[in-house]
């Protein structure tokens with residue numbers, strides 16, 4: 091078996107132990123005589139899977155009964171639409187912070203259904219940092235404040251989250267369960283699963299229950315959080331396979347000691363990589379130091395030809411997914427929870443050899 095060192099931004103590396111477990115249960119899940127993909131979403135076996143997945147999320151993240159935990163389809167992008175449809179009442183406005191490509195998409199979507207106030211725009215800083223609370227031009231009666239907690243493409247995150255009177259809503263797609271957060275700071279968080287939680291096509295939504303009744307009566311039934319809360323994420327046929335894998339991933343995380351333990355490992359991985367990047371002018375890291383992501387590490391080489399060569403030589407050495415996003419170029423290593431220290435060490439050794447040869 092030849093497994094690569096996988097630095098993909100998403101879909102991304104999954105824990106090997108999870109893949110092996112899924113493989114071992116593929117043909118006959120828990121004596122049912124079928125795979126999880128073949129069973130009814132209304133069956134007892136699947137009920138145990140979805141309830142187990144929710145219990146794991148609640149335990150790992152310390153989520154109380156004040157919050158709903160939902161498993162929805164349409165990825166994080168559907169949340170860009172559902173958030174304003176459900177939580178911004180007619181005639182009201184919502185505050186958005188623009189820190190890069192993903193927050194821009196959230197803003198664009200929110201504008202299709204109502205009023206948006208962009209209360210901070212990172213354009214002047216080339217989207218290379220996130221703002222402090224004091225810099226925000228908060229609207230007095232905004233329905234909520236939306237942020238992207240970690241910009242996957244730019245490689246920046248919030249060292250600490252803004253303090254706001256209106257409920258804070260965060261897209262945590264590329265850093266969910268990678269660092270300890272206090273859920274009580276947020277009205278809602280959401281994440282596409284395909285980075286730290288499992289397969290794509292599933293969004294984890296954690297929403298304070300008192301916000302659920304804001305939804306206007308003419309909102310489509312399927313797009314109401316209320317519908318999915320009442321039906322326990324089983325209003326229609328959910329992405330059963332992705333929920334099953336999320337359950338296995340959260341069990342794996344729990345077995346490692348939970349989020350506070352993985353956070354230490356993640357910080358160590360990121361420090362290993364940033365140390366090499368800071369050690370030479372051959373590498374250039376555009377992100378503001380305070381805001382550097384520990385999940386998506388972005389850097390440049392002296393020119394684009396060298397960047398292309400870096401990516402292709404890395405691939406020959408068994409390391410994939412290092413090409414920066416097509417919109418910005420450069421190099422990006424996504425080092426999510428399931429990427430081991432060993433992969434980062436191998437990458438740093440490769441970088442040193444590359445620098446010695448071409449620097």
Ligand SMILES: Cc1ncc(COP(=O)(O)O)c(C=O)c1O
Pocket residue numbers: 099100164165166167168192238240241242243261262263264282283290291
């Ligand atoms: C921060 C962030 N938000 C949203 C998305 C969109 O997620 P999805 O493809 O699940 O809709 C991504 C995808 O990479 C992302 O990185």
